[in-house]
Amino acid sequence: MANAPPFNLLDESLGDTASGGDGGRMILVEDCVETSGAFVVHHLLKRALHSHSSDVVVFLSFAHPFSHYDRVLRKMGCNLSVQRDNKRLLFFDMLTLDRLDKNRGKTGEDILIALYGEVQKAVEVFRSHEGRQHVTVVIDDVSLMEVDAKGSSNLVLDFLRYCYSLTAQFGCSLIALNHEDVYSTADQPNLLLQLEYLADLVIKVEPLATGLATDVHGQLTVSNKNIQVGSGKSRNRIHNFQFRIKDSSVEYFYPGSKT
Amino acid sequence: MVMAANKPRTASFSRNFTAASSSVPSIPGLKHGPNGTMLLSSGIPDLDKILGGGFALGSLVMVMEDPEAPHHMLLLRNFMSQGLVHHQPLIYASPAKDPRGFLGTLPNPMVSKDVKSRVHETEQEKGLRIAWQYKKYFGEHSSESQRDGKSEYCNDFDLRKPLERHYFSGHQIECVSLKESADLGAFHERYSNFLSEANRNIGNMTGGRIAIQSLCSPQCEYSNREWERLSFIRTLKSVVRSSNEVAVVTFPPSLISTTFSIRLQHLADTLVSVRAIPDEDNELAKLLTGYQDMVGLLSMHKVARINTQVPSILEATTFSLKLQKRRSLTLECLNQAPVDGSSGSSYAFSGSCSKTAPLEF
Numbered sequence: 246m247a248n249a250p251p252f253n254l255l256d257e258s259l260g261d262t263a264s265g266g267d268g269g270r271m272i273l274v275e276d277c278v279e280t281s282g283a284f285v286v287h288h289l290l291k292r293a294l295h296s297h298s299s300d301v302v303v304f305l306s307f308a309h310p311f312s313h314y315d316r317v318l319r320k321m322g323c324n325l326s327v328q329r330d331n332k333r334l335l336f337f338d339m340l341t342l343d344r345l346d347k348n349r350g351k352t353g354e355d356i357l358i359a360l361y362g363e364v365q366k367a368v369e370v371f372r373s374h375e376g377r378q379h380v381t382v383v384i385d386d387v388s389l390m391e392v393d394a395k396g397s398s399n400l401v402l403d404f405l406r407y408c409y410s411l412t413a414q415f416g417c418s419l420i421a422l423n424h425e426d427v428y429s430t431a432d433q434p435n436l437l438l439q440l441e442y443l444a445d446l447v448i449k450v451e452p453l454a455t456g457l458a459t460d461v462h463g464q465l466t467v468s469n470k471n472i473q474v475g476s477g478k479s480r481n482r483i484h485n486f487q488f489r490i491k492d493s494s495v496e497y498f499y500p501g502s503k504t
Numbered sequence: 505m506v507m508a509a510n511k512p513r514t515a516s517f518s519r520n521f522t523a524a525s526s527s528v529p530s531i532p533g534l535k536h537g538p539n540g541t542m543l544l545s546s547g548i549p550d551l552d553k554i555l556g557g558g559f560a561l562g563s564l565v566m567v568m569e570d571p572e573a574p575h576h577m578l579l580l581r582n583f584m585s586q587g588l589v590h591h592q593p594l595i596y597a598s599p600a601k602d603p604r605g606f607l608g609t610l611p612n613p614m615v616s617k618d619v620k621s622r623v624h625e626t627e628q629e630k631g632l633r634i635a636w637q638y639k640k641y642f643g644e645h646s647s648e649s650q651r652d653g654k655s656e657y658c659n660d661f662d663l664r665k666p667l668e669r670h671y672f673s674g675h676q677i678e679c680v681s682l683k684e685s686a687d688l689g690a691f692h693e694r695y696s697n698f699l700s701e702a703n704r705n706i707g708n709m710t711g712g713r714i715a716i717q718s719l720c721s722p723q724c725e726y727s728n729r730e731w732e733r734l735s736f737i738r739t740l741k742s743v744v745r746s747s748n749e750v751a752v753v754t755f756p757p758s759l760i761s762t763t764f765s766i767r768l769q770h771l772a773d774t775l776v777s778v779r780a781i782p783d784e785d786n787e788l789a790k791l792l793t794g795y796q797d798m799v800g801l802l803s804m805h806k807v808a809r810i811n812t813q814v815p816s817i818l819e820a821t822t823f824s825l826k827l828q829k830r831r832s833l834t835l836e837c838l839n840q841a842p843v844d845g846s847s848g849s850s851y852a853f854s855g856s857c858s859k860t861a862p863l864e865f
Binding site for chain 2: 389
């Protein structure tokens with residue numbers, strides 16, 4: 246299995262090399278109805294699993310069942326079932342019937358507190374194993390977490406802040422997908438603004454201004470708050486480039502330079 | 505088994521899917537789709553073509569209504585009729601007190617002689633058309649291949665004739681009223697009964713259909729509980745995915761807040777909106793051909809992509825709804841009339857949809 250995925254514009258804008266292991270970062274992916282940001286989550290998930298073999302991913306899925314991600318990532322050359330069996334991927338499927346039954350009578354607060362407890366325990370367990378283990382927590386997606394929280398965005402924000410504290414405490418990474426257009430049209434886009442403030446890196450997925458096209462599916466804008474100075478890496482705070490999604494990979498290119 | 509639809513791929517992982525689907529015998533009313541999915545027909549031949557074959561099993565289709573026009577009912581009726589013609593289990597929910605009444609308005613498949621005369625007419629019309637409508641000449645007669653009797657994948661429905669009684673008997677049809685239920689609990693109950701019965705009768709690949717009309721209409725008690733409604737749709741989506749059925753849910757975006765409308769739009773696998781066409785709009789009449797025949801516009805916002813991350817980019821996203829001879833529903837690409845000079849090619853359409861977009865050709 247390849248250790249270092251091929252270097253592309255997205256990886257470059259994320260500001261580090263193949264390993265996700267500089268720890269303690271929050272990446273926020275924003276998308277909208279016209280262009281889905283799921284492919285970015287798939288890419289980051291694959292990256293997290295393909296880096297050092299001691300790295301581990303905790304995946305909280307509010308949107309799709311495990312089989313969906315399994316099938317999509319298989320086409321990208323990553324076998325999630327094997328990773329799950331090897332304990333490198335811990336998948337929390339929030340949509341299974343027994344979880345829904347378990348959550349039926351509870352308040353949003355209880356549900357999220359219980360969930361956070363599970364996540365924290367998992368992270369502690371992974372970190373207690375010998376060898377430095379980098380844990381990545383992935384959340385897909387935040388707007389559906391609000392459904393479990395029965396609409397309380399404060400609870401969701403608290404949950405995310407607690408997860409963020411894990412990044413400081415344990416050196417984890419946090420990746421969250423959020424639907425930007427849901428919040429930008431709301432009266433008080435608190436959740437959106439707070440998340441953007443918390444995040445070290447914001448990846449915004451948007452359609453092209455000119456509409457849909459078959460060879461360019463949209464554009465990405467990556468805003469990186471923490472620039473590493475003097476390490477020879479890119480010093481730009483904002484990267485903007487376009488993408489085209491294929492089953493096995495995604496092509497990233499600057500406008501007009503598609504090879 | 506018919507494996508022609510699946511091309512051989514180099515990645516070895518994908519072979520598992522083709523092996524699994526080849527073990528399913530060909531069931532009338534279902535056909536193979538891309539990426540190991542199965543498709544069922546929407547009941548409208550043109551819509552099936554636009555979607556690339558039909559609705560994928562396991563997908564959630566959401567239709568954004570226009571409160572000024574009942575065009576979403578056309579989609580629902582054809583969807584439900586097609587399911588009954590193919591003996592697929594059907595559950596229907598609406599805010600009406602007695603939803604069974606709606607079954608009386610379902611259309612009947614067109615008798616073959618009527619279909620032939622329709623094709624003949626379009627051939628005659630061809631001679632009168634001017635060259636710039638060249639798109640009409642391609643793909644017009646692919647419907648010929650489907651015209652071989654009962655086991656068609658997609659029927660042409662005659663909206664003037666009600667569905668014959670024999671289609672109703674002996675099939676699993678459930679009707680649920682959403683009017684009284686405070687938390688959609690009644691639907692949940694009936695739906696789980698429906699599911700278990702469907703699985704018992706036919707097995708996993710049932711192609712069951714769920715039709716929910718006007719989910720957010722203010723007549724229902726639960727209409728203020730937006731979060732419960734959202735939770736309901738999310739649960740419905742995951743159940744539909746795991747039980748390989750298709751759910752078509754219509755809702756009026758103008759009657760709910762924009763953020764909730766967008767949340768629902770994100771949940772949809774396939775997203776469609778229908779709009780009314782204003783009568784006697786001179787500017788539109790000048791812009792579009794065949795304006796007089798159009799009853800409405802249909803826009804495709806999203807097409808279900810199951811088992812893949814590649815989005816589906818359509819050539820055109822806005823179509824005109826027309827009733828041919830007042831009885832069969834067709835969807836046509838918008839043909840822009842030759843514009844004499846500067847008046848713009850994008851007309852800012854002031855529809856009542858939450859997202860107003862210029863007409864896209």
